[in-house]
Amino acid sequence: MTINDPVLLEEVTAAFMEYERALMEDDIPAMDALFHEAPTTNRYGVGEVLYGIEEIREFRKGRGGSPQRKLGKVSIVVYGETCATADAEFFRENSERRGRQTQTWVKFAEGWKVVSAHVSLEGSTH
Numbered sequence: 001m002t003i004n005d006p007v008l009l010e011e012v013t014a015a016f017m018e019y020e021r022a023l024m025e026d027d028i029p030a031m032d033a034l035f036h037e038a039p040t041t042n043r044y045g046v047g048e049v050l051y052g053i054e055e056i057r058e059f060r061k062g063r064g065g066s067p068q069r070k071l072g073k074v075s076i077v078v079y080g081e082t083c084a085t086a087d088a089e090f091f092r093e094n095s096e097r098r099g100r101q102t103q104t105w106v107k108f109a110e111g112w113k114v115v116s117a118h119v120s121l122e123g124s125t126h
Contacts, residue, residue, distance in 0.1 A: 015112040026065035036113035043117040082107040098122040
């Protein structure tokens with residue numbers, strides 16, 4: 001198995017950065033387009049547990065946008081031709097607290113999609 005094929009790594013990195021842009025601009029259609037449209041797509045957030053793309057979409061519609069943040073260290077690894085992970089540290093505006101985000105990406109016919117995501121803040125007790 002090839003790890004970090006340069007072409008695929010570039011593709012996943014571009015998808016990851018497009019998601020970050022969409023998140024910061026509250027571009028819901030773009031965020032939705034980057035998540036796999038399936039009941040098996042899940043997202044655990046700082047205060048929510050969402051099973052399936054429909055729950056994720058409903059959360060985004062009612063959220064009113066993400067708190068603004070800056071990325072810290074980002075690690076993207078591509079395994080073979082169709083699977084990748086993206087791990088990122090982030091820092092919300094006006095906070096020293098470090099956040100962490102993990103995404104699992106799978107390459108489908110229509111491109112790279114998030115199939116699982118987890119967001120947490122360092123020091124959270126729940």
